[in-house]
Amino acid sequence: AQKVTQAQTEISVVEKEDVTLDCVYETRDTTYYLFWYKQPPSGELVFLIRRNSFDEQNEISGRYSWNFQKSTSSFNFTITASQVVDSAVYFCALSEANTGGFKTIFGAGTRLFVKA
Amino acid sequence: DTGVSQDPRHKITKRGQNVTFRCDPISEHNRLYWYRQTLGQGPEFLTYFQNEAQLEKSRLLSDRFSAERPKGSFSTLEIQRTEQGDSAMYLCASTWTSGHNEQFFGPGTRLTVL
Numbered sequence: 472a473q474k475v476t477q478a479q480t481e482i483s484v485v486e487k488e489d490v491t492l493d494c495v496y497e498t499r500d501t502t503y504y505l506f507w508y509k510q511p512p513s514g515e516l517v518f519l520i521r522r523n524s525f526d527e528q529n530e531i532s533g534r535y536s537w538n539f540q541k542s543t544s545s546f547n548f549t550i551t552a553s554q555v556v557d558s559a560v561y562f563c564a565l566s567e568a569n570t571g572g573f574k575t576i577f578g579a580g581t582r583l584f585v586k587a
Numbered sequence: 588d589t590g591v592s593q594d595p596r597h598k599i600t601k602r603g604q605n606v607t608f609r610c611d612p613i614s615e616h617n618r619l620y621w622y623r624q625t626l627g628q629g630p631e632f633l634t635y636f637q638n639e640a641q642l643e644k645s646r647l648l649s650d651r652f653s654a655e656r657p658k659g660s661f662s663t664l665e666i667q668r669t670e671q672g673d674s675a676m677y678l679c680a681s682t683w684t685s686g687h688n689e690q691f692f693g694p695g696t697r698l699t700v701l
Binding site: 475477480504506508514515516517518521523562564566568572573574575576577578579580 | 618630688
């Protein structure tokens, strides 16, 4: 069965600090997709990144970077030089290609507070 | 395109009443999802459609819940005989048919059952 664990419920940082949000997943499929979404205070989830299980190359997009490690079943998200606008709830999600249909399972989320 | 829209945004109802929510996906998206989100939790999968076909329904979904997408465009989610435990945010998302693509979410319908 597929499962996503985000052990950090809340993180609080001061602006300009770097912060890493952890995501650990469980799956029996060899082909799967991992996602990160952001849910700002306004409430609407916004897509950040998608990774497939065959692509372990880390990705950087501006202040955001993602570290995918199949050996530890982790897909961690780092924000460099955090800003107040980064305050939101961040969700990691998993979609299995072979046994899961097109169902997507979300973690419980990590609430990030960035203080000025 | 204006994105995924949901109506109503808020619904307050008394226990035992029926409620219906509507979702209008992005026009070129053939796949549509319904999720439920409670406070402090991530979106919980309820069901999804590919065009008008409902392809999967969560085992957690009781028989009081039903969803339709009659013409493969907008979708409705009905909850019959609402219970206080149904109070939650109901989210709709849509995406393209091919592959495991990112989903585009609507603003949600917040249901409060008194």
